[in-house]
Amino acid sequence: MKRLILPIFILLCSAELWALEVGECLADPQSKKYINPDFSAPYPKKISFTCRYECQAENQSQILLGKRTVEVRSLKDEARIPVCLGVEVKQTAWGYDFDRVDPFFIYSADMPALKKWAREQAIELDIASSAHLMQKLKENLKQVGQAYEIAGQNSEAFREASMILLDIEQSLPENTEVLDFYITKIEELNKIIPYELNAQNLVMRVLFGSANWRFKN
Structure with a gap:
């Protein structure tokens, strides 16, 4: 149980302290929700899910819901790939575990909802x-x-x-x-x-x- 509590504690602290730059987004890993999952389907298979992202514009931040669809070809892929964008996992003795969350540039996300909001906020491509x-x-x-x-x-x-x-x-x-x-x-x-x-x-x-x-x- 201690192994699970520590990463969550670190995540909550880092999310509060992280100062996002204009055009950056940060995922909430615990917000992930699968869409019509079929975990018994054979490989390769596609998995769709949503996550919440905090994104920063010039004068405001916004919590946005983004949808991703990824392809997995093995049980190993299923542990590593279907994660919120920006979430990194690490291999451990017992499999894969949460490592960290990195911010990402909003237009680099292949998620229409995030890009639409960025356009509405007039976020430029060439910024810090x-x-x-x-x-x-x-x-x-x-x-x-x-x-x-x-x-x-x-x-x-x-x-x-x-x-x-x-x-x-x-x-x-x-x-x-x-x-x-x-x-x-x-x-x-x-x-x-x-x-x-x-x-x-x-x-x-x-x-x-x-x-x-x-x-x-």
């Missing part, structure tokens, strides 16, 4: 709470761009994609014009990128995975 995501994006664009440059020795599509990705990386964070052009293109395609091998599709595939926190819908 998304700076770490921008830095991670730059690092990934540089790495992939250089890899595509090598592949471009035998492929015009990869060569052009490399040039675009490295150009975007070098322009960030000051200039997001080209980045946002491709993000808009992805949204216009309903986030379904064509399979045709060309520079534009290669770039969009990279950004779909690395810059999904810039999708406002």
Whole structure:
């Protein structure tokens, strides 16, 4: 029993003391509720659930209900993956246990209710709470761009994609014009990128995975 009480005590204290920045959300792990669960279904299976999140705007905070649907392929997945966004679990001698709750940038959550509220509150994409995501994006664009440059020795599509990705990386964070052009293109395609091998599709595939926190819908 002591093992269970301690993490809950730490969670309650940290939630009270955590000062969220504008654009950040923090989950309440104990608020998780499964939606029509069928725990006897075979793997792989999808699990849907809701959690409450405290999200911060410029002049107010709001408790929002967000829904997630995840896929699990094993009993191990079922212990690790169906958690509120931002909740981290750790492996112990007896399985998996609560570790901590991390805040996250509101647009990085694939939850329409949170994104809708963020748009209503006019929360911008490029603010302090998304700076770490921008830095991670730059690092990934540089790495992939250089890899595509090598592949471009035998492929015009990869060569052009490399040039675009490295150009975007070098322009960030000051200039997001080209980045946002491709993000808009992805949204216009309903986030379904064509399979045709060309520079534009290669770039969009990279950004779909690395810059999904810039999708406002």
